[in-house]
Amino acid sequence: GENVEQHPSTLSVQEGDSAVIKCTYSDSASNYFPWYKQELGKGPQLIIDIRSNVGEKKDQRIAVTLNKTAKHFSLHITETQPEDSAVYFCAASGGGNNRLAFGKGNQVVVIP
């Protein structure tokens, strides 16, 4: 089945700087790659997603890029703010039947 890995596990950035989280996936047939943000005590929330027919997608301060050849995709957060501090999960479609395989998550800490 699909295997998704995230790096680094913890990322600390100064407020205003950019943060980048990278994920790799194993199944070349995967065609959907969402990113979720989980704040303390809450459920994961979808923040951005990309499909395999697109190389990049932006939504205000966040963007996702996809490299199908290398089988990796990345989340970019620009002008980070304290409210960006959270755990971020990447996922990839795989296993059929609408299933998503999730990475283990990255803790992002924005230092004021």
Next chain:
Amino acid sequence: NAGVTQTPKFQVLKTGQSMTLQCAQDMNHEYMSWYRQDPGMGLRLIHYSVGAGITDQGEVPNGYNVSRSTTEDFPLRLLSAAPSQTSVYFCASSPTHSGTGVYGYTFGSGTRLTVV
């Protein structure tokens, strides 16, 4: 539109007890799933359903049962609770695969379960 509602939010069980975690969604999503979240392990799929009357196992199904009698509800039953089932449980739903690919999940706020 409440999204995905999970109850209870917190629960403490004794080893061997059984209980049902409730999950309901009001978005008419056909796909529903249960995950458990443990430190350093990410989200692991327990069971999932692609529609009423259809369920299947995920990667960690042992000790759990599910049923899907309606589109809205997808309860998770712990048959005989064990300390290893101490975790945070999330229910998620999404529209089904329509030929254009998987759709993003909507998660509930979770149930924090402790088995002593």
